[in-house]
Amino acid sequence: METELAASSQNPLLDVRNLKIQIHTDIGVVRAVENVSFSVHAGQALGIVGESGCGKSMTALSIMGLLPGGNAKVADGQILYNRSDSEIIDLATLKPTGAKMRSIRGNEIAMIFQEPMSSLNPVYTIGDQIMEAIILHQRVNKTEARKRAIKMLDLVGIPAASQRVDEYPHQLSGGMRQRVMIAIALSCNPRILIADEPTTALDVTVQAQILELIKQLQIEFNMALILITHDLGVVREVADDVAVMYFGRVVEHAPAAKIFKNPSHPYTQRLLKAIPRIGSKEELLQIEGSVPSPFSIRKGCDFAPRCLETVQKCKDQLPEMELIEAQHQVRCWLRQDAKSLNDKEGAKSTNNNE
Ligand SMILES: Nc1ncnc2c1ncn2[C@@H]1O[C@H](COP(=O)(O)OP(=O)(O)OP(=O)(O)O)[C@@H](O)[C@H]1O
Ligand SMILES: [Mg+2]
Structure with missing residues (x-):
């Protein structure tokens, strides 16, 4: 059943609440996502x-x-999409192959995948593939779709777009192919763009150009952007807010400036130390150990086995997400306890001064 609630333009475009995803396999259930919550507004990048x-x-x-x-399922939670002023849809309740989901996917919400070569069809020209996306969702004829495809290629910085529109994927470089993927994703003017590791397959200079392009288009079209990456360095220039995930859970969530200035979860701190910086002589730290088996029984903080600051409570009890300063949430006993102590001392000194 689909949930339709009263919507308002102040609501986020996408509001994910306590999302749980489980994958049923022959050897057990993988709890791939556990109670993940985040939201994005139009014009905002997460x-x-x-x-x-x-x-x-x-x-x-x-x-x-x-x-x-058929084995991966949303087991709990909501994915609320603010479709219009009068319609909020819980995407988690829509049938993946149903008409409503198909009218939203690729049209109102689009995604760029990691590996353009496996997402593009090698036997069709890039023009045909962009036109296919346009014709699928918009009522235009082939001539108009071709015109729009050329315009999109131009927009994503492909030189001589009116000639290259007839080329095949293998005739383009990796960076150009990723630009084509972006053109396909944006061809229907989506309100939400999800980019999953959009630059991982590219070399560093091209990576920077593609990220700049995504950011520029996101601002130009006032889209909500969700940029997914394993590299904190990638989000530095692009994201307004950052959610750090560890083992299926969000462990820190804050505006990007706070994450980079005051990273608080021990995992985020270690991730930051793993970003290479040009000219820096500081040794890069790797995070010792590895993510636990997805089948393991979970007790306490998931990061405790790799954390250098662990105390007994971390091993026994899972911390919840809590605010440690305005707009800055962390899932860590040490940071939460330090904050309570500071608050108490602050209150004591205020009382003493009165
Ligand atoms: N088809 C599948 N069958 C079983 N388990 C899966 C499947 N796909 C993913 N998983 C498991 O689900 C969990 C989450 O996987 P997911 O692909 O979301 O990770 P990710 O953060 O995107 O990683 P990466 O950075 O490697 O892309 C992992 O434990 C993974 O092993
Ligand atoms: Mg992935």
């Missing part, structure tokens, strides 16, 4: 960061109604 296997792609695919096979 970075979702975390190492391999932490549930970033599953989160993205669930929004698109594209969870793999």
Whole structure:
């Protein structure tokens, strides 16, 4: 059943609440995403960061109604899409192959995938593939669709677009192919763009150009952007807010400036120390250990086995997300306890001064 609530333009475009995704396999249930919440407004960019296997792609695919096979399911939570002033749709309740989901996917919410070569069809020209996306969702004829395809290629910085529109994917460089993927994603003017590791397959200079392009288009079209990456360095220039995920859970969530100035979760701090900086002589720190098995029984903080600051409570009890300063939430006992102590001392000194 689909939920339709009264919407308002002040509401976020997308509001993910306590999302849980489970994958049923022959050897057990993978809890890929556990109680993840975040929201994005029009014109806002959210970075979702975390190492391999932490549930970033599953989160993205669930929004698109594209969870793999029949074995991955949204087990709980809501994915509220603010479609119009009078309609909020819980995407988690829509049938992935149903007419409503198909009218939203690729049209109102679009996604750019990591590997353009496997997302583009090698036997069709890039023009045909952009036109296909346009014709699928918009009532235009082939001539008009071709005109729009050329305009899109131009927009994403492909030189001589009117000639290259007839080329095949293998005739383009990796960076150009990723630009084509962006053109396809943006061809229907989506309100929400999800980019899952859009630059991982590219070399560093091209990576920077593609990120700049995504950011520029996001601002130009006032889209909500969800940028997914394992690299905190990638979100630095692009994201307004950052959610750091570890083992299926968000462990820190704050405006990007706060994450970079005052990273608080021990995992975020270690991720930041793992970003290479040009000219820096500081040794890059790797995060010792690895993410636990997805089948393991979970007790306490998920990061405790790799954390250098662990105390007994971390091993026994899962911390919830809590505010440690305005707009800055952290899932860590140490930071939360330090904040309560500071608050108490602050209150005591105020009382003493009265
Ligand atoms: N088809 C599948 N069957 C079983 N488990 C899966 C499947 N796809 C993903 N998983 C598991 O779900 C969890 C989350 O995977 P997900 O792909 O969302 O990670 P990710 O954060 O996107 O990682 P990466 O950075 O490698 O892309 C992992 O434990 C992964 O092993
Ligand atoms: Mg992924």
